[in-house]
Amino acid sequence: MIESSFTEGKDLTPAAVLVPVIMRETGLTMLLTQRTAHLRDHAGQVSFPGGRSEESDTSAEATALREAEEEVGIPASQIEILGRLPEYRTGTGFVITPVVGLVTPPLNLKLDDFEVAEVFEPPLEFLLDSSNHMRHTIEVRGTLHEYWAMPWQGYYIWGATAGMLVTLHRFLYSEAGA
Numbered sequence: 001m002i003e004s005s006f007t008e009g010k011d012l013t014p015a016a017v018l019v020p021v022i023m024r025e026t027g028l029t030m031l032l033t034q035r036t037a038h039l040r041d042h043a044g045q046v047s048f049p050g051g052r053s054e055e056s057d058t059s060a061e062a063t064a065l066r067e068a069e070e071e072v073g074i075p076a077s078q079i080e081i082l083g084r085l086p087e088y089r090t091g092t093g094f095v096i097t098p099v100v101g102l103v104t105p106p107l108n109l110k111l112d113d114f115e116v117a118e119v120f121e122p123p124l125e126f127l128l129d130s131s132n133h134m135r136h137t138i139e140v141r142g143t144l145h146e147y148w149a150m151p152w153q154g155y156y157i158w159g160a161t162a163g164m165l166v167t168l169h170r171f172l173y174s175e176a177g178a
Contacts, residue, residue, distance in 0.1 A: 011093075012089060012093055012094060012095040013052055013093055013094050013095070014052070014053040014060075014063075014094075014095055014097075015050060015051055015052050015053060015063070015094045015095070015096045015097070016050055016051075016053060016057075016060040016061070016063035016064040016067070016096065016097040016098070016099055017047070017048035017049065017050025017051075017064055017067070017096055017097075017098050017099065017164070018048055018049050018050055018064040018065065018067065018068040018074075018079070018099055018101050019048055019085065019098050019099065019100040019101065019164065019168065020048070020049065020068065020074065020079070020101055020103045021082075021100065021101065021102050021103065021124060022103045022105065022107070022121060023102060023103065023104055023105065024105065024121075027123060027124070027125065028123070028124035028125070029121035029122065029123055029124055030121065030122060030123075030124050030127055030165075031049070031072070031074075031103065031107075031119055031120075031121050032046050032047065032048065032119065032120055032121070032122065032155070032157065032161070033046070033047055033048070033049055033071065033072065033115075033116045033117075033118070033119050034046055034116070034117045034118045034119070034120070034155070035047055035115060035116065035117065036113075036114065036115060036116065036117045045158075045159065045161070046155055046156065046157045046158070046161055047160075047161050048098070048161060048164070049064075049067055049068040049071045049072050049074070049116075050063070050064055050067045050068070050071075050096070051063070051067045051070075051071070052094075054066075060084065060097035060099055061081055061084075061099050063097075064097075064099035064101070065079060065081075065099075065101075068101075070112060071111070071112045071115055071116050072109050072110070072111055072112070072116060072119060073108065073109045073110030073111065074103060074107065074109070078103055078104050078107075079101040079102070079103050079104075080101060080102040080104070081099060081100070081101050082100045082101060082102055083099075083100055084097055084098065084099055084100070085097075085098040085100065085164060085167050085168060085171065086098075086167060088160055088163060088164055088167070090159075090160050091140065091145070096160060096164075098164045098167075098168075100168070120153075120155060122152045122153070122155075122157075126150075126152060127150065127152075127157075127165050127168075127169075128165070128168065128169045128172065128173070130169060130173075132150050132152075133148055133150060133162070133165075133166050133169070134148065134149045134150065134151075135147075135148060135149075136148075136149050136158070147159050147162070147163065148162035148163050148165075148166050149162055150162050150165065
């Protein structure tokens with residue numbers, strides 16, 4: 001959780017994302033979204049389908065499933081929930097619960113034009129390869145902060161999304177057995 005120092009002492013907004021692993025015949029992929037440029041939060045960034053929790057959501061899983069259907073049109077009936085990753089706190093005031101789900105094609109995606117500019121599917125193998133996990137530093141209000149990034153075919157996966165992918169890698173590989 002690289003960004004935790006940004007949020008100390010703040011009230012955080014609960015949110016959840018679906019970390020959608022797609023079972024393709026050619027191998028596993030991960031569905032990511034490119035957010036539209038006009039959004040107030042995280043405009044233009046690469047992200048998982050997800051968003052703020054609503055009062056009607058009974059769990060982080062409910063939020064992730066609802067948001068995935070609203071943003072990209074994947075119905076809950078096509079998603080098998082595998083589990084959660086640790087909460088991720090962002091510098092923009094969110095505490096995000098990543099919910100990992102296995103998605104069975106075919107995907108008949110219906111993008112929410114207001115929130116999602118496009119979707120793309122990098123191979124899961126690329127995203128989980130630690131040689132593709134790059135650390136960068138940014139100065140915010142006079143303090144240096146580190147973040148993860150994973151460029152892929154013209155897309156720049158960074159920040160919370162990249163951090164959650166690094167956490168998934170750590171969970172599945174070396175640190176899980178340590």
